[in-house]
Amino acid sequence: MKNKYRRTQTTVSFINYHFIFCPRYRRKIFDIPSVEDNFKCLVNDICGEMNIEIIAMECGRDYTYMYLNCPPTLSPSTIMKKLKDTTSKVLRNKFDELSKMPSLWTKNYFVSTAENISNETIKKYMESQRTRY
Numbered sequence: 001m002k003n004k005y006r007r008t009q010t011t012v013s014f015i016n017y018h019f020i021f022c023p024r025y026r027r028k029i030f031d032i033p034s035v036e037d038n039f040k041c042l043v044n045d046i047c048g049e050m051n052i053e054i055i056a057m058e059c060g061r062d063y064t065y066m067y068l069n070c071p072p073t074l075s076p077s078t079i080m081k082k083l084k085d086t087t088s089k090v091l092r093n094k095f096d097e098l099s100k101m102p103s104l105w106t107k108n109y110f111v112s113t114a115e116n117i118s119n120e121t122i123k124k125y126m127e128s129q130r131t132r133y
Contacts, residue, residue: 004053004069006069006071006072011072013071013072014069015069015070015071015072015113016055016067016068016069016070016113016114017066017067017068017070017076017079017111017112017113017114018065018066018067018110018111018112018113018114019065019066019067019068019076019079019080019109019110019111020063020064020065020066020109020110021063021064021080021084021105021106021108021109021110022062022063022064022105022106022108023062023063023101023104023105023106024101024102024103024104024105024106026062026063027062027101028061028062029062029091029097029098029104030059030060030061030062030064031061032095032097032098035091035095035098036059038090038091038094039059039064039087039091040057040059042086042087042090042091043057043066043083043087046082046083046086046087047068050070050071050074050079050082051071052068052069052070052071052074052079053068053069053070054066054067054068055067055068055069067114076111080109080111084104084105084109087104087105088103088104088105091104092104
């Protein structure tokens with residue numbers, strides 16, 4: 001990704017966040033057929049509504065990793081709340097295995113600001129995460 005600055009009438013910004021969060025009790029929810037596809041589709045819709053650009057997104061067996069370019073009006077906690085609340089509600093309604101869980105996601109998450117790194121670096125990182133298991 002090149003330096004893609006967001007511009008409004010009053011601001012110019014370049015805010016990238018790394019997010020990592022896990023299902024409750026590190027359950028392997030992404031091993032359930034089509035959960036990952038549904039999750040990614042939901043995240044795409046939510047990010048579109050919030051004017052967030054998804055630079056990279058990957059799901060492991062028991063975690064999800066996102067690299068997002070966000071507008072300056074959204075805090076990391078607002079983004080996580082919206083993503084977790086919406087995906088939890090929809091996925092738990094759609095999949096019986098998930099509906100039995102008291103909650104889908106842990107309350108915890110990792111967030112870090114990130115400088116402009118190349119797509120190749122992101123892809124290498126995500127591939128190394130997949131081969132850990």
